[in-house]
Amino acid sequence: MTFQPLTIRSRILLWHGLLLACILTAFGITAHRLQWENELSRLDRGLDEPLSQLHRSLHSQNNRGVPSGPRSEPPESYSLPQDLAASFTARGVEFSIWSRTGTHLAYSTEMSDSMTMPPIDGVVPFVIQRRNRDGLREAYLITPPGECFLVATSMVNEQRSAARLGWWLLALGTGILGIGLLVDAWILRRAIRPVEDIISAAERISRGNLGTRIESSAGAELGRLTNVLNKTFASLDRAFTQQSRFSADVAHELRTPVSVLIAETQGILERERDSDEYRETISTTLRSAQRMRGLIESLLDLAQIESGADLSRSTCDLAGLSSEVLHNLQGMVETRGLRLEHKLEKASCQANAAQITQIIANLLTNAIQHNVPGGHVRIETGLSDAIAFVSIENSGHGIPATDLPHVFERFYRTDTSRNRKTGGVGLGLAICKAIADAHGAALEACSLPGGITRFTLRMAP
Amino acid sequence: MRLLIVEDEPDLLRALTRALREDGYAVDTAEDGDDARFKALECDYDAIVLDWMLPVMSGLEVLKALRAKKQTPVLMLTAKAAINHRIDGLNSGADDYLAKPFDINELRARIRALIRRSSGQARNQIVLGDVCVDTWSKTVTLSGQTVALTAREYALVEYLAVRRGKRVSRTELYEHLFDENEDSFSNLLDVRVSLVRKKLGADFIHTQRGQGYCIP
Numbered sequence A: 001m002t003f004q005p006l007t008i009r010s011r012i013l014l015w016h017g018l019l020l021a022c023i024l025t026a027f028g029i030t031a032h033r034l035q036w037e038n039e040l041s042r043l044d045r046g047l048d049e050p051l052s053q054l055h056r057s058l059h060s061q062n063n064r065g066v067p068s069g070p071r072s073e074p075p076e077s078y079s080l081p082q083d084l085a086a087s088f089t090a091r092g093v094e095f096s097i098w099s100r101t102g103t104h105l106a107y108s109t110e111m112s113d114s115m116t117m118p119p120i121d122g123v124v125p126f127v128i129q130r131r132n133r134d135g136l137r138e139a140y141l142i143t144p145p146g147e148c149f150l151v152a153t154s155m156v157n158e159q160r161s162a163a164r165l166g167w168w169l170l171a172l173g174t175g176i177l178g179i180g181l182l183v184d185a186w187i188l189r190r191a192i193r194p195v196e197d198i199i200s201a202a203e204r205i206s207r208g209n210l211g212t213r214i215e216s217s218a219g220a221e222l223g224r225l226t227n228v229l230n231k232t233f234a235s236l237d238r239a240f241t242q243q244s245r246f247s248a249d250v251a252h253e254l255r256t257p258v259s260v261l262i263a264e265t266q267g268i269l270e271r272e273r274d275s276d277e278y279r280e281t282i283s284t285t286l287r288s289a290q291r292m293r294g295l296i297e298s299l300l301d302l303a304q305i306e307s308g309a310d311l312s313r314s315t316c317d318l319a320g321l322s323s324e325v326l327h328n329l330q331g332m333v334e335t336r337g338l339r340l341e342h343k344l345e346k347a348s349c350q351a352n353a354a355q356i357t358q359i360i361a362n363l364l365t366n367a368i369q370h371n372v373p374g375g376h377v378r379i380e381t382g383l384s385d386a387i388a389f390v391s392i393e394n395s396g397h398g399i400p401a402t403d404l405p406h407v408f409e410r411f412y413r414t415d416t417s418r419n420r421k422t423g424g425v426g427l428g429l430a431i432c433k434a435i436a437d438a439h440g441a442a443l444e445a446c447s448l449p450g451g452i453t454r455f456t457l458r459m460a461p
Numbered sequence B: 001m002r003l004l005i006v007e008d009e010p011d012l013l014r015a016l017t018r019a020l021r022e023d024g025y026a027v028d029t030a031e032d033g034d035d036a037r038f039k040a041l042e043c044d045y046d047a048i049v050l051d052w053m054l055p056v057m058s059g060l061e062v063l064k065a066l067r068a069k070k071q072t073p074v075l076m077l078t079a080k081a082a083i084n085h086r087i088d089g090l091n092s093g094a095d096d097y098l099a100k101p102f103d104i105n106e107l108r109a110r111i112r113a114l115i116r117r118s119s120g121q122a123r124n125q126i127v128l129g130d131v132c133v134d135t136w137s138k139t140v141t142l143s144g145q146t147v148a149l150t151a152r153e154y155a156l157v158e159y160l161a162v163r164r165g166k167r168v169s170r171t172e173l174y175e176h177l178f179d180e181n182e183d184s185f186s187n188l189l190d191v192r193v194s195l196v197r198k199k200l201g202a203d204f205i206h207t208q209r210g211q212g213y214c215i216p
Helices: A008-062 A082-091 A156-206 A220-269 A275-307 A318-335 A353-369 A428-439 B010-022 B033-042 B059-067 B083-091 B104-118 B151-162 B170-177 B188-200
Strands: A093-098 A104-107 A129-133 A136-142 A148-154 A314-317 A339-344 A348-351 A376-384 A387-394 A442-448 A452-458 B002-006 B026-030 B047-050 B074-078 B096-099 B125-128 B131-134 B139-142 B145-147 B206-208 B212-214
Touching (some): A008 A082, A008 A093, A008 A148, A008 A156, A082 A093, A156 A220, A220 A275, A275 A428, A314 A318, A314 A353, A318 A376, A318 A387, A353 A428, A353 A452, A428 A442, B002 B010, B002 B033, B002 B170, B010 B104, B033 B047, B033 B059, B047 B059, B047 B104, B059 B074, B059 B083, B074 B104, B083 B096, B096 B104, B131 B151, B139 B151, B139 B188, B151 B170, B170 B188, B170 B212
Parallel strands (some): A339 A376, B002 B047, B074 B096
Antiparallel strands (some): A093 A104, A129 A136, A314 A348, A376 A387, A387 A452, B131 B139, B139 B145
C-alpha cells in the first residue's frame, strides 16, 4: 500500500479542525467550570446560616444564664435543639461538632461517628473553611479554643447537573465542530476549484489533448496563473503541431523517392534485363538517393540554423557577397538565356557572411529557375534609411497573392504538386527565413505587376 | 486491358509503366491533372492509377470530373497516407487507395482486383470448356496443360474471356489492348487472334464478320 500525501485541502481542513476543536474545548471547559463554581457558591451561601446557627446554639447551651466570657470547661455533651434540627432536616443540612479535645460531640444521622475532625493547623479561627468530601459540600469553622463546627449538604444533584452540562457542552461543541468543518470544506472547495480546473486541464494535456485550455474562473492570483499556463499550453500546442506537421512533411517528402527506389528495383529484378535497362535503373535510383540526401542536408541545415549555433558575426558588405554569388551563378544565367541586371552599392552590416551568402544564393537560384525564356533577373544592394538591404527580383509567372504569406513555410510550393523539374526539396526559402530570423533581419516577398516577384532582405540596423 | 497512369514524378512513372506493360497491360500515361482528365474522359480505360498531388489540377479534382461522367475504376496512388486523406479519396469516388511507398506487387494485385470486380467476376479463374484462364498468374491452361502465350496474346484472351458470350468489336479491342503510342490501323490484332487460335484451338475465338470477336 502506498502512502498518499495529503492534499492541500485536507491539510488546511485538518488544521482548521484542530484549531476549532481547541477553541471549543477551552470555551466548554471555562463554561463548565464557571457553572460549577456558581453552583458551589450557591451551596456555600446555603450553608453559612446553618453554621452560625449551630455555633450560636452550642454557645447558648454552654453559657446558659452566664454572661459571655472565656469558658473554662469544655462542654461534655450537646444536643441540637428541636427547632434547629427540624430546620436542618428540612434544608437537607447535616452537621458535626468536635470539642476542643477532638471528641466527636454531636453529629447528624447521615454523618459517621468515625469521621475525624478537619485539620486545624494553620487555620484562622472563625473563618469559614470549605471542602468537598464524599459527594458532600462542607463548611466548617474553628473556634480559638479548638472546637470545630461543620455543616454539610449533599451536592449529588449539582454534580449530576454539572455532568449533564458537560455532556451537553460536548455535544454542542461536536456539532459546532462538524458544521464548522462542513462550511470550511465548502469554502475550501470553492477556493480550490480553479486549482482543480488547472489540474484537470493539465491532466488532459498530459494525455495528449493539447488543444485543452483552462476555463478561467479564478480571482487575481489564480487568474494570473491560469493565463500564464494557458499561454504556455498554447505555445506548446503550436510547437507540437509544427513539429508533427514537419515530421509528416518529412515522411511525405521521403515517400516519393522511396517509391521510385522500390518500384524501380522491384521491376528490374523481376527478370533478366539488358545492360541499358540496368544502367537506366541504377541512374534513377541514384537520383532518388541524391534527392533524399538533399532533403536530409537541408533539414540538418535548418535545424542547425534554428538552434542558433555557429552565428559568429563580422562586418560584411552585401554588395561584395552578392557579386561573389553572381560570379558563381553566371553560367546558369547564360545557359537559360536570361538578362542579368545588377546595381550593387556598398551595404555594410554585421552578419554571418556564410549564412547571408546562402540566402543570396538561394534567392538567386530561385530567381533563375522560376523564370521565363527571355526574362530577367535583377539584384540590387545598398542602404535604405541607413539599413543595409539586398533585393532580388525576377520575371516569371508571379506568385499568387494567396500563396505569398506561405512561401517561407517548409515544403510549401505554390503548385499543389511537388514538381521535380525545378529541383529542390521545398526547404530553400524556409532556410533563408530561418537565417534572417536568426540575424533579426526581415525577409519579405512581394508580387509586382507583370509576373515579377521580388524578395528583399533588410538587415537589422 | 488498358490502363492510365497519372504521376508527375517522371522516374516513378517510368518504373510503373514498365512494370505494368510487362504484365501485358496497354498503358497510357499523364503527368499533369489536365492531361489526365482529358485522357480519362476521352478513352474507356479498364482502370486508372491516379496520383493526388499533380501540377495544374489535383488528382482529386480529376477524380471528381471523371465521376461526373464515367465509372472507370480508379486507384489512388499517393504520398498522402493519413487516414483522413484516404477517406477523402475514397469518398470522392476512388475505388481503392494505396499510399506511397508501396510494393509494386501489391499495386498489381489491387489493379487486378479492381478490373476483376468491375467486369463482374469474383474469382481469378475463368473456365471456358477445356480452357482455364487464371488472371492472377496470367496463365492459360488447355486440358490442364499450361499453354505458353505472350503477354499480348494473354491480354487478348483475358479481355474476351471476361466478356464471354458477348460480342467485342475490333475498335473496342484496339482501345483496350493497345496504348496511345501504338498504330491502331495495323493488322496486329488479326495476327494476334490467329496466334491464339493456333494455341487454343480454332473454335476458341469466333469471328463475327464485320462485328468483332467473341468467346462463346
